[in-house]
Amino acid sequence: xxxxxxxxxxLRPILEIAFHVAGYMTGYIVVPLLTLGRVFVEPDxxxxxxxxxxxxxxxxxxxxxxxxxxxxxxxxIVFWAVLAGLFLAFQYLIP
Numbered sequence: 001x002x003x004x005x006x007x008x009x010x011l012r013p014i015l016e017i018a019f020h021v022a023g024y025m026t027g028y029i030v031v032p033l034l035t036l037g038r039v040f041v042e043p044d045x046x047x048x049x050x051x052x053x054x055x056x057x058x059x060x061x062x063x064x065x066x067x068x069x070x071x072x073x074x075x076x077i078v079f080w081a082v083l084a085g086l087f088l089a090f091q092y093l094i095p
Contacts, residue, residue, distance in 0.1 A: 026076030
């Protein structure tokens with residue numbers, strides 16, 4: 001029991017940081033590619049900061065959209081999950 005609590009106390013923050021960084025970096029690259037440059041991910045936590053409460057996007061003066069960093073990280077994680085699913089499908093389901 002104590003070992004589980006210690007592992008959760010140590011491993012959980014490390015895994016959360018790793019998932020967030022990997023997801024953010026992937027989202028930062030993949031979102032503009034998939035949207036053909038119409039949507040970008042916010043540069044960093046202190047980047048723009050002009051998002052209204054409840055909004056996940058902000059429009060720039062040139063017409064492009066900027067996505068919040070957290071949503072960009074989620075898009076990156078979903079991208080990796082889809083790739084893993086496709087890999088497993090082609091590996092095991094298709095002969």
